[in-house]
Amino acid sequence: MAAQLSTLRLTILTLLAAALVPSAALCGEPVRVGVVIAEKRDFARDIEGVGRVSAQEKVEIRARVKGVLKAVKFVDGQAVKAGDPLYEIEPDLFNADLALAQGALARAEASKMLADLQFKRAQELLARQVGTVVQRDQAAAAVQEAEAVIAGARANLDLAKANLGFATIAAPITGRIGMSAVTAGNMVGPDGVLATIVNPDPIRVVFAVSTRDFARLSDSPDFKTLAVTLTLPDGSAYGDSGRIDFVDVRADPAAETVALRGVFPNALERLKDGQTVRALISDKPKTAIAVPRAALLTDKQGAFVLIVAEGKVLSRRVRVEGESGADALVAEGLAGGEAVIVEGQSKTSPGDIVTTVLAGKGGG
Numbered sequence: 001m002a003a004q005l006s007t008l009r010l011t012i013l014t015l016l017a018a019a020l021v022p023s024a025a026l027c028g029e030p031v032r033v034g035v036v037i038a039e040k041r042d043f044a045r046d047i048e049g050v051g052r053v054s055a056q057e058k059v060e061i062r063a064r065v066k067g068v069l070k071a072v073k074f075v076d077g078q079a080v081k082a083g084d085p086l087y088e089i090e091p092d093l094f095n096a097d098l099a100l101a102q103g104a105l106a107r108a109e110a111s112k113m114l115a116d117l118q119f120k121r122a123q124e125l126l127a128r129q130v131g132t133v134v135q136r137d138q139a140a141a142a143v144q145e146a147e148a149v150i151a152g153a154r155a156n157l158d159l160a161k162a163n164l165g166f167a168t169i170a171a172p173i174t175g176r177i178g179m180s181a182v183t184a185g186n187m188v189g190p191d192g193v194l195a196t197i198v199n200p201d202p203i204r205v206v207f208a209v210s211t212r213d214f215a216r217l218s219d220s221p222d223f224k225t226l227a228v229t230l231t232l233p234d235g236s237a238y239g240d241s242g243r244i245d246f247v248d249v250r251a252d253p254a255a256e257t258v259a260l261r262g263v264f265p266n267a268l269e270r271l272k273d274g275q276t277v278r279a280l281i282s283d284k285p286k287t288a289i290a291v292p293r294a295a296l297l298t299d300k301q302g303a304f305v306l307i308v309a310e311g312k313v314l315s316r317r318v319r320v321e322g323e324s325g326a327d328a329l330v331a332e333g334l335a336g337g338e339a340v341i342v343e344g345q346s347k348t349s350p351g352d353i354v355t356t357v358l359a360g361k362g363g364g
Contacts, residue, residue, distance in 0.1 A: 034343025034359035040336035042285040043324050051207025053275040057173050057199035064166040066189035076179040080171040087169040094164040101160040105153035112146035119143050175199035198273045203266040207279040208257035228262040231278040240265045288329035295342045296328055306341040308356050315350045
């Protein structure tokens, strides 16, 4: 029993002695932290967005009158010029309508001639006190009615001539015509698209960039002169660069994007209306301080980093302008060359004395 008490007493004394020995940290022994050296570099500020190709001129060809298609006068995919005939609708019914309208106008003009004679006679009879005022007024009204009939007949004649002209469908613009949706012998009318003509050169691409990227881009007053390059769906680069010619007047609040439009040469017609591409704006490089994003800390006042200067931890407020890969681009707060803590931030605070190692080589 005495031996057991002696052993217990020795254990307690050992524990008390260990508790009274201060730790290295409490005794002021420096904590070791991992650092990187803040580096001043030039960064390309490329802005990328998904875009859709859109022809500057695109027309859907439709029949303006209803009838049986007599002939298709083009080959699918051929180049056409404004005014070239594309389709012909059987004109027989329209010729008949034209003849009827011409006959109706001739009858109206004859009726007007008779009304003029009757009005003149009624005036003469009234002057000789043989006719009455009522007869004269009736004759005057007949003249006005005949004039109205002539106006209507002329309008019908103009309509018949227009419909006959619409029986021949011509290209409204110069460009390339797509595949015909109909062949000769089919009934056509205003409710269906017969073919589509696009003017492929030059061509537009509408794409969206984030509101953050647009704010940065629009800082430059000449951003519309920056080159825009395209990547095609197969991953290949489109050979010709373009320029921005339009910026939308409002942002999309749901997607937080702004629509831009670029114009590109397209002589080889590699870009097709409706095609999806990726657009890249190559902005001018900008100098910034690069630090790993892991170095950034935040509090109520904003972003800051911890640096080591002469073995002592200091806090530096920073303004981050953007990112490049795993790095944050610091616009203000660092000058370059500072030892920025990226490993062991939780073990230290401003004012502590620390030792440093390069991050990834035993720090933390």
